[in-house]
Amino acid sequence: MTHTRLVPGLVTAAVLLTLPPSGTADETPAVGAWQNMRPHLYGERPISESGDELMTIEAPASTPDPAATAVTVHFGEGLEGRVRQVRVIIDNNPSPLAATFTLRPGLALEALDLRVRIDRYTSVRAIAETTDGQLEMRSAWVNAAGGCSTPPSAAPPGTLGEVRFRPSADGHALQVSIRHPNNSGFQIDPRSGDPIPPHFISRLRLLAGDEVLVDAETGISLSENPTLRLRSRDPMPSPLKLEATDIPSQQLFTATWTASPAAGTR
Amino acid sequence: MTRAGAAPGRRLTCAVAVLLLGAAGRPLAAAETLEVREVAHGVFVHEGRPLSVNAQGREDIANLGFIVGSRCVAVIDTGGSAAIGAALREAVRAHTAKPVCFVINTHVHFDHLLGNGAFLSDHPRFLGHPQLPAALARSRALLVDTYGAQPQVFASIAAPSTAPGTPPPADIDLGGRRLKLTAWPTAHTDCDLTVFDAATGTLFAGDLLFIGRTPALEGSLNGWLGALDDLGRERVRRVIPGHGPPTTDFRQALAAERSYLQDLKATVQAALAAGQSLPETLHQARAPAGGWLLWEENEPRNLARAYEELEWQ
Numbered sequence: 001m002t003h004t005r006l007v008p009g010l011v012t013a014a015v016l017l018t019l020p021p022s023g024t025a026d027e028t029p030a031v032g033a034w035q036n037m038r039p040h041l042y043g044e045r046p047i048s049e050s051g052d053e054l055m056t057i058e059a060p061a062s063t064p065d066p067a068a069t070a071v072t073v074h075f076g077e078g079l080e081g082r083v084r085q086v087r088v089i090i091d092n093n094p095s096p097l098a099a100t101f102t103l104r105p106g107l108a109l110e111a112l113d114l115r116v117r118i119d120r121y122t123s124v125r126a127i128a129e130t131t132d133g134q135l136e137m138r139s140a141w142v143n144a145a146g147g148c149s150t151p152p153s154a155a156p157p158g159t160l161g162e163v164r165f166r167p168s169a170d171g172h173a174l175q176v177s178i179r180h181p182n183n184s185g186f187q188i189d190p191r192s193g194d195p196i197p198p199h200f201i202s203r204l205r206l207l208a209g210d211e212v213l214v215d216a217e218t219g220i221s222l223s224e225n226p227t228l229r230l231r232s233r234d235p236m237p238s239p240l241k242l243e244a245t246d247i248p249s250q251q252l253f254t255a256t257w258t259a260s261p262a263a264g265t266r
Numbered sequence: 267m268t269r270a271g272a273a274p275g276r277r278l279t280c281a282v283a284v285l286l287l288g289a290a291g292r293p294l295a296a297a298e299t300l301e302v303r304e305v306a307h308g309v310f311v312h313e314g315r316p317l318s319v320n321a322q323g324r325e326d327i328a329n330l331g332f333i334v335g336s337r338c339v340a341v342i343d344t345g346g347s348a349a350i351g352a353a354l355r356e357a358v359r360a361h362t363a364k365p366v367c368f369v370i371n372t373h374v375h376f377d378h379l380l381g382n383g384a385f386l387s388d389h390p391r392f393l394g395h396p397q398l399p400a401a402l403a404r405s406r407a408l409l410v411d412t413y414g415a416q417p418q419v420f421a422s423i424a425a426p427s428t429a430p431g432t433p434p435p436a437d438i439d440l441g442g443r444r445l446k447l448t449a450w451p452t453a454h455t456d457c458d459l460t461v462f463d464a465a466t467g468t469l470f471a472g473d474l475l476f477i478g479r480t481p482a483l484e485g486s487l488n489g490w491l492g493a494l495d496d497l498g499r500e501r502v503r504r505v506i507p508g509h510g511p512p513t514t515d516f517r518q519a520l521a522a523e524r525s526y527l528q529d530l531k532a533t534v535q536a537a538l539a540a541g542q543s544l545p546e547t548l549h550q551a552r553a554p555a556g557g558w559l560l561w562e563e564n565e566p567r568n569l570a571r572a573y574e575e576l577e578w579q
Contacts, residue, residue: 058545064567068574070544113543145412149404158578166577168541175543177577193400193430225578229543 066147068223092122098221113229117147163255300353306466328377335440338367344381351381372472374401383418395457467503477510
């Protein structure tokens with residue numbers, strides 16, 4: 001358990017160190033990221049890649065916003081409540097491992113949404129590992145460019161660490177967003193023309209009481225104002241506490257959501 | 267007019283497009299002259315074609331122009347390729363022998379500035395929004411890989427008059443004719459600039475104004491609506507939009523664009539209030555309305571951009 005946590009972190013760091021920043025003209029696309037990562041993450045274990053019944057990944061073929069491309073992983077009934085971990089990998093990003101989600105056993109997840117930066121045309125893949133060790137991978141092709149170097153959005157910057165909870169009308173889905181530049185280190189300040197240093201959320205945890213519902217290791221491939229949305233077969237437990245870890249400060253941002261009696265049908 | 271990363275042709279498609287243009291397309295020899303018309307005394311406009319940014323001929327989709335004073339000429343936007351820039355320069359030469367002393371870019375998009383290089387030999391001052399150089403730097407890979415930008419474009423914007431953070435002069439003198447330049451807060455992009463010719467009451471609005479073509483939001487929806495408020499207070503007799511036909515009915519043009527942007531805002535606010543995710547909001551994209559061209563190309567990205575801006579309000 002502990003060492004499986006360490007590995008993706010190391011892989012991320014290694015990839016960060018070895019890949020040049022995007023945007024230089026003579027650079028060749030990093031097409032081999034998944035092939036390089038697979039042995040580290042999953043060894044020789046078989047990975048099933050077919051069947052829409054169990055799992056699908058949804059991403060726009062041509063993204064409306066490369067700096068904030070919505071990726072949704074849908075789980076069919078055959079996987080609901082059986083997924084213990086989900087990794088999202090963006091092959092051609094400077095930091096391909098976008099996020100690793102560890103789920104509470106039995107959480108009947110129907111969908112997982114996140115918003116990512118897409119640096120260039122790439123495969124986006126999700127790999128789910130079940131509680132009994134089965135591996136399912138689905139991928140989508142996204143055509144985009146420049147998502148890692150797009151300047152901060154025009155929205156007013158707001159308060160660092162401010163959290164927004166946005167429940168769906170039926171109370172089964174909850175979107176969590178945290179106000180944070182999540183600077184990739186590949187952006188340029190439009191005013192000064194200087195590079196913006198990396199500053200991002202490295203971990204997001206959602207807790208119901210003492211129980212960790214979702215534990216996500218994240219990084220610079222998440223968009224500005226990192227956003228995560230869970231959709232479950234069951235109504236979202238309430239209250240839910242969010243903890244977000246800021247890098248490099250190691251500061252912890254927290255916020256708690258309580259379902260309003262009016263919202264949700266149950 | 268495109269957003270960085272809207273990602274039309276990739277490298278391959280781009281190379282193919284270039285070949286096609288050379289063979290059967292609409293080849294622009296260096297000496298060809300761009301068609302312009304004099305919409306007011308000394309104000310010349312080339313009207314761009316209503317094509318997709320993915321279409322063959324996309325180098326010629328923006329409105330371009332030049333204004334002739336008693337001393338010299340100001341060029342406003344230079345087109346989407348070196349060839350368009352060269353043809354625009356030929357058009358200037360066909361109408362006046364006066365030197366080009368200013369080249370003004372209304373913002374960073376390829377269709378408005380890739381022709382800059384054609385004017386380097388005239389040694390004009392290149393003018394733009396204080397954030398134009400940074401915007402150009404971050405767009406460099408996209409402009410080169412997808413739109414075939416040549417190094418001269420980047421050389422032009424690196425000129426001292428457009429160093430990062432340098433505001434353009436509030437007005438410039440062409441000899442008996444003053445142009446007022448306004449650098450806007452983030453709206454269509456983060457580097458929008460407009461040019462007003464007081465002598466004829468003509469406003470070059472850049473892509474703050476689209477007429478007939480679906481507006482493309484890259485900067486800020488609220489910022490853009492605010493800019494339209496401010497523009498509405500100006501006394502303008504004739505407006506040259508970034509895309510679409512020039513018109514003397516400035517109010518009507520502003521109202522149509524405002525209506526599109528306000529509907530976009532209302533749509534996204536309703537989705538947010540209902541707790542819809544970004545993909546859910548995109549799936550329920552609005553039906554085309556208002557007769558806007560290229561709705562399918564711009565509406566999804568506008569929704570996405572608006573969602574990301576408004577979700578924090």
